[in-house]
Amino acid sequence: MELDPVFLSRIQFAFLIAFHFLLPAFTIGLASYIAVLEGLYLWTRRPAYLRISAFWVKVFAVSFGMGVVSGIVMPFQFGTNWSRYSEVTAAVVAPLMGYEALTAFFLEAAFLGILLFGRRLVPQWAHFASAVIVAAGTLFSAFWILAANSWMQTPAGFEIVNGQFIPTSWMSVIFNPSFPFRLVHTVVAVYLTTAFTVIGVAAWYLRRDRHVEEAKIMIGMGVMLASVLVPAQVVLGDLHGLNTLRHQPTKLAAMEAIWESGPDQPAVLFAIPDAAAETNRFEISIPKLASFYLTHDWNGHVEGLKAAPRQERPPVTPVFFAFRTMVGMWLIMLGMTLWSWVLLGRRKLYSCRAFLRVAVWTIPVGYIAVTAGWITTEVGRQPWVVYRHLRTAEAVTPSLSGADVMASLVLYGLVYAVIFGAGVYYLVRLVQRGLPDDLPVLRLDHRPARPLSAATSEE
Amino acid sequence: MALDLVPIWTVILAVSVFMYVLLDGFDLGVGILFPFAPDEAARDTMMASVAPVWDGNETWLVMGGIGMFTAFPTAFAIIFPALYFPVLAMLLGLVFRGVAFEFRPTARSSSVHWGRAFFLGSLIATFAQGCILGKFVLGFEVSGRQFAGSAFDWVHPFVIAVGVGLVFGYALLGSTWVVMKTEGALHDWARAKARIALFGVLAFIVMVSVWTPLMHEHIARRWFSWPNMLWLSPVPAVTALLAIWLWRSLKRGNDVAPFIAAMGLFFMCYSGLAVSLFPYIVPHTITLWEAAGAPQAQAFLLIGTLFLIPIIFTYTGWSYWVFRGKVRGDASYH
Numbered sequence: 001m002e003l004d005p006v007f008l009s010r011i012q013f014a015f016l017i018a019f020h021f022l023l024p025a026f027t028i029g030l031a032s033y034i035a036v037l038e039g040l041y042l043w044t045r046r047p048a049y050l051r052i053s054a055f056w057v058k059v060f061a062v063s064f065g066m067g068v069v070s071g072i073v074m075p076f077q078f079g080t081n082w083s084r085y086s087e088v089t090a091a092v093v094a095p096l097m098g099y100e101a102l103t104a105f106f107l108e109a110a111f112l113g114i115l116l117f118g119r120r121l122v123p124q125w126a127h128f129a130s131a132v133i134v135a136a137g138t139l140f141s142a143f144w145i146l147a148a149n150s151w152m153q154t155p156a157g158f159e160i161v162n163g164q165f166i167p168t169s170w171m172s173v174i175f176n177p178s179f180p181f182r183l184v185h186t187v188v189a190v191y192l193t194t195a196f197t198v199i200g201v202a203a204w205y206l207r208r209d210r211h212v213e214e215a216k217i218m219i220g221m222g223v224m225l226a227s228v229l230v231p232a233q234v235v236l237g238d239l240h241g242l243n244t245l246r247h248q249p250t251k252l253a254a255m256e257a258i259w260e261s262g263p264d265q266p267a268v269l270f271a272i273p274d275a276a277a278e279t280n281r282f283e284i285s286i287p288k289l290a291s292f293y294l295t296h297d298w299n300g301h302v303e304g305l306k307a308a309p310r311q312e313r314p315p316v317t318p319v320f321f322a323f324r325t326m327v328g329m330w331l332i333m334l335g336m337t338l339w340s341w342v343l344l345g346r347r348k349l350y351s352c353r354a355f356l357r358v359a360v361w362t363i364p365v366g367y368i369a370v371t372a373g374w375i376t377t378e379v380g381r382q383p384w385v386v387y388r389h390l391r392t393a394e395a396v397t398p399s400l401s402g403a404d405v406m407a408s409l410v411l412y413g414l415v416y417a418v419i420f421g422a423g424v425y426y427l428v429r430l431v432q433r434g435l436p437d438d439l440p441v442l443r444l445d446h447r448p449a450r451p452l453s454a455a456t457s458e459e
Numbered sequence: 460m461a462l463d464l465v466p467i468w469t470v471i472l473a474v475s476v477f478m479y480v481l482l483d484g485f486d487l488g489v490g491i492l493f494p495f496a497p498d499e500a501a502r503d504t505m506m507a508s509v510a511p512v513w514d515g516n517e518t519w520l521v522m523g524g525i526g527m528f529t530a531f532p533t534a535f536a537i538i539f540p541a542l543y544f545p546v547l548a549m550l551l552g553l554v555f556r557g558v559a560f561e562f563r564p565t566a567r568s569s570s571v572h573w574g575r576a577f578f579l580g581s582l583i584a585t586f587a588q589g590c591i592l593g594k595f596v597l598g599f600e601v602s603g604r605q606f607a608g609s610a611f612d613w614v615h616p617f618v619i620a621v622g623v624g625l626v627f628g629y630a631l632l633g634s635t636w637v638v639m640k641t642e643g644a645l646h647d648w649a650r651a652k653a654r655i656a657l658f659g660v661l662a663f664i665v666m667v668s669v670w671t672p673l674m675h676e677h678i679a680r681r682w683f684s685w686p687n688m689l690w691l692s693p694v695p696a697v698t699a700l701l702a703i704w705l706w707r708s709l710k711r712g713n714d715v716a717p718f719i720a721a722m723g724l725f726f727m728c729y730s731g732l733a734v735s736l737f738p739y740i741v742p743h744t745i746t747l748w749e750a751a752g753a754p755q756a757q758a759f760l761l762i763g764t765l766f767l768i769p770i771i772f773t774y775t776g777w778s779y780w781v782f783r784g785k786v787r788g789d790a791s792y793h
Contacts, residue, residue, distance in 0.1 A: 061561055062561045062562070062565060065514070065557060065558055065560060065561040066557075066558055066561075068514045068517070068557060069553060069554040069557035069558055070554065072517060072520065072521060072550065072553060072554075072557075073550045073554065075521060075524050075525055075528070076524060076539065076546055076550060078528065078535075078539075079524070079528070079535050079536065079538070079539025079540070079546070080539045080540060080542075080543050080546055080547070083535075083536035083537070083539060083540050083606070084536070086528060086532060086535055086536045086539075087532050087533060087535075087536040087604075090528055090529065090532030090535070090536075090752050090753075090756065091532070091752055091753035091755060091756035092756070094525060094528040094529035094532065094752070094756060094760070095529050095756050095759045095760040097525050097528065098522075098525045098526065098528075098529050098760040098763070098764070099760065099763055101518065101521050101522050101525055102522075102763050102764060102767045102768075102771070103763070103767065105518040105521055105522075106515065106518050106522075106767075106771045106774075106775065107771075107774075108514075109514045109515030109517075109518050110515050110771075110774045110775050110777075110778040111774070111778070112514065113511035113512060113514075113515065113778050113781075113782065114511075114778060114781060116511065117510065117511045117782070118511075118781055118782075121781050121782070122781060164753065166753050166755060167753070167755050167756065167759070168755075170759055397536075397540045397543075397606075398540075398605060398606075399540045399541075399605070399606050399607070399608065399609065399610070400540065400543065400610065401609075401610070404543060404544075404610045407544075408543070408544075408547050411547065411551060412547075412551070415551050415554060415555070419554060419555070419558050422558070422562055422566075423558065423562070426561075426562055426565045426566065429565065430565065
């Protein structure tokens, strides 16, 4: 069998970015949560906030460490596997990544040290400020990296000179048509991921009558956040979808498995798309519904996949199912949020065994949703790497052989299996060990004994 | 063209890479020395001495990579494919040792395995970086503006030798860092290891200084033609003086001087390299100016860089200041 360096490089990038993104999906929200908890403690002096924060800081340390190392791998992928892409898009994409390093990575790294190890070394306000700065750093990072990604989806603000993408307006490059929608949609998604993780962990404690006071606070805060963001997400998702319809109609047609252009489009609930025959098998659909939610008009016209030539269509099946998976996860989040409100009305939120059990099971929901969302948008962009300007097949490093990429892919796979396997195991262990019994030691007047590793320092 | 930004980007890139080599150099060096440490308590102390700063140190690697991507994209698109496997080994090594910082204290029964992962990851990452450096000096096969070789071009005795040399180099930085940050038995142990590392480093400096001009005539001409020889004579002279200072300060038992002298040695080697390779960014075919990216991109990122780098130095310096002084090894947790 001939090994295709383009396909294998795509698999490698998708694999590395998917595993990397699981970490920011959790740590962006967790950094903000820790900052809020530290602030609440400073304000109320209620010890429970500090214990909760000290616990999540340990979890954050392990997750963030994994996020850093799997993140350092990413920019080098551009050079090693996508050198043609790098050379022609450098003028647009590289400075955005440069700003990510300058405004986010250095900030996070320096203040993370203070957040993890510095509680006894700096005044409490400085420790709180470090928590806020780390949280801000994670959001800056999301800003720049999503700007770069969005530009690849809906490129703007450039001209092509000698085959190179040359920026003409940085405002248009950064605030390209899909960027504001993608940014808000993604940040809300990762906040929800964190919220359901926190709720699930707290539910696990409540079921065992451990850390009851703290677990109630965590569930309460998580439910509050979800109550705002779960409904907001459907509005934001809808806006993002309309933006996709406008700028990437082929991707949207693939998400909905719509083949024919025309009015009165049905919403396909389930189908097995058949790309060769350009139709759906086993379709179950609701008439006119897609026209309604895509154009906000029951008879609205929607472009189908056939409007694009075959060689310009994305693979329909993964896009179609990934999109449905994402929406399904949102429905589960919605169900949990509504259930929590019903229980709250009956004053049984913290005692309903069934709710607490299901809450533990829904910890993965957010991670599945963000991964499915990324598969939808990235596979949906194919066969382009820069939408309608640069094909993925033309972006790969010319000197690479299929065997080279196969070798690196296998090595990455082995190493990530060990790292992520161990990481999940240790995170579960940290949760099982529970919250610290004593309050973390705050700054003393004399110099401290030694900075300790974050995960153990407050035991 | 309005303003040539290549010189300033050359400086930014050079500074970023040098910051990376110095900073991650000492924490990788601590990892290389890890299995030779007297006991587990010493290993805890060594790891604790770098735990708050290692990820900030590694950020300079990202800065260097992206600086090259922005300012010299042609070089980025040639060098990284040529170094496919050394870069892969470096990244995987960095992944292993990076997670070891968090996993080793969290794990209880298996913490010794993560200690090994910390060592092996540091060793592999360092050797791979040495190979990258060696291949850089050796040069790349280029046709037009593309890499024209294979992913195994880097396999060459010189490249392997530089890889081993850098292991000694980082071990020197790491051991002098431990000398500075610790007391008692561990401090004395690190002093002894620093001397061994220093011998290794000096041997490799001599070897590379002889081998490089023998391989490349234009480098030989640069160093050994008159009057260059006069102007460049301080480079070997200062290097020799630093080596002597380092040796003596280790003998006297100074805390800080060995680390500073070791950094000085790295600075001299780095400068020597710059003298040899200038003006090439893809040795020995493509110059900095030929590889330069669009001025629009260089200018856009330059604004942020000039504004933010001083701020980054300030808060990174503050972070080091917070964790200043000796790390005490009397509070073991395992």
